[in-house]
Amino acid sequence: MDLLSFLNFYLVPGIVLGSIYALGAIGITLVFGVLRFAHLAHGDMATMGAFLVLALVAGTGMNPWLALPFAMIATAGIAVGLHWLFYEHLRRRSAILTVIASLGVALMLRAIVQVVWGVDSLTYVGGIVRPESYFGIRIKDREFWTLAATVVLVVALMLFLGYTRWGKAMRAMSDNPDLAQLSGIDTRLTTILTWTIIGLLGAAAGFFLGINTELKSLMGWYMLLPMFAAAILGGVGRVEGAVLGGMIIGIAEECSVIFLPSEYKSALAFAVLLIMLALRPTGLLRGKVL
Amino acid sequence: MTADPILSVAGAVGGYGGADILHGIDLTVGRREIVGVIGPNGAGKSTVLKAIFGLIRLRQGSIRFEDQDIAGWPPNRIVRCGIGYVPQVDNVFREMTVQENLEMGAFLRREGLEAALERVYVLFPDLVEKRRKPAGSLSGGQRQMVAFGRALMLDPQLLLLDEPTAGLSPRYCEQIFQIIRDVRAAGVAVLLVEQHAKQALAFSDRAYVLASGRNRAEGSGADLLADREIAQMFLGG
Ligand SMILES: Nc1ncnc2c1ncn2[C@@H]1O[C@H](COP(=O)(O)OP(=O)(O)O)[C@@H](O)[C@H]1O
Ligand SMILES: [Mg+2]
Secondary structure (H helix, E strand, O other): OOHHHHHHHHHHHHHHHHHHHHHHHHHHHHHHHHHOOOOOOHHHHHHHHHHHHHHHHHHHOOOHHHHHHHHHHHHHHHHHHHHHHHHHHHOOOOHHHHHHHHHHHHHHHHHHHHHHHOOOOEOOOOOOOOOEEEOOEEEOHHHHHHHHHHHHHHHHHHHHHHHOHHHHHHHHHHHOHHHHHHOOOOHHHHHHHHHHHHHHHHHHHHHHHHHHOOEOOOHHHHHHHHHHHHHHHHOOOOHHHHHHHHHHHHHHHHHHOOOOOHHHHHHHHHHHHHHHHHHOOOOOOOOOOO | OOOOEEEEEEEEEEEOOOOEEEEEEEEEEEOOOEEEEEOOOOOOHHHHHHHHOOOOOEEEEEEEEOOEEOOOOOHHHHHHOOEEEEOOOOOOOOOOEHHHHHHHHOOOOOOOHHHHHHHHHHHOHHHOOOOOOEHHHOOHHHHHHHHHHHHHOOOOOEEEEEOOOOOOOHHHHHHHHHHHHHHHHOOOEEEEEOOOHHHHHHHOOEEEEEEOOEEEEEEEHHHHHHOHHHHHHHOOO
16 A cells, blocks of 8 residues: 555545544543533534534525534534533532433433434435545545634634633633632633533534534444543543544544454544553543543 | 621531531631631631631621621632632642633732732742743642732732641741731731641731630730640640
């Protein structure tokens, strides 16, 4: 296999898949870091975002990329709503209760998707897309835009967390929730803000998966394991870590088919997760210990 | 008793949900006064500070700050009304820079952030060159200064300090005590929990001795230091 076919058949798809995992893993790492539980409904929230784009495309005929921002905002609203309806009440109880509740929420979201849109595979736009070739590297438009949008979203989030008052409040709450509270930070508002961001990014991850493959009611659920693996690999609570972890798992999954039967692709994330937990439970970038 | 106290706690009873830890604590802090609280480990010293700051709810008793009854207020309301608190442990944001720690202390402050930072850096010149370092990477003494500085960012009228010199070298202890004096000279009252009992008594205007969640003695630092019984109980003879 020469370098160009490696790039075209494995690395480019790996980076695209990696961006999708990265956006999903950021959400997971934020819930872990700021709110301190494993959010099992994250994949299905992404599914919901992907199908909301479909609803807009089908309803108005608009370009899916233009529909994305609206679907992201709607999903952020759903995320905040889920927090109010389900998670907020369990805040003072043991974290495992919230985790189990999030499993219930996952099933519920999936059921809604299946009732409204059915269980068959769907696509945003029909037809075959031919990749453009740049110096022999072939990349499809949608792949290019997925990468570009991921970069924009990640950079925007980093700037927000690093330089704004409320972004710093989120980091403070992730770092030391008691001290955040007694410094006068409004932890309720910070929590709502966190869910807003989680919803925005989750919908984007779902849409990118949908536009690069197809829409299925279980698409987000199947993405849950690699997203968790990416978050833990990068270090829980660390946004840069989630991006790094997502890229590693995405690229590793696509490259694994070189030497493993493709049925094992999804087992790879599981293997990475186990090895990481055994060797370095704080993750590559020293996150929180679970 | 103090004539015109800024803080007065009367008959405080409460704990962490199980059995009561405080069994009726009374204490007052006057304006510009440094009041020490000493007592053996587990006496309830930290618990009193947490109760004042609204981190635990009292079952009985009142807490007056200025002219308001603040018992039952949430911590963010208490910060806003002019009390600063430095907890005994976990008192910095480890992964955030020194400057960000200070900024978080001023989260409620809409303006004058630069001036407040400037004032804190004047009190703690050591922190200036560390301001871009994560607080978790500093030495214990410097971390204590970050925590202290964070609590000063809103210009509190009253500071609650929980063992600010625990585990510090004599050099840092002296520095912290000096800063407490400076802060008081700037008009702030200080309620100081200390494990170095002798030092605390010598340093405070007045002090309370607590044991098992009750007041055991109170008086001027000098009187308590001279008291034989107290010396035997708490000062190691
Ligand atoms: N978070 C807590 N939950 C339950 N009990 C606590 C907690 N913190 C302290 N205690 C108990 O309250 C008592 C007083 O503790 P504390 O106020 O920290 O003592 P001091 O600061 O005087 O050493 C101790 O018996 C301690 O075990
Ligand atoms: Mg204590």
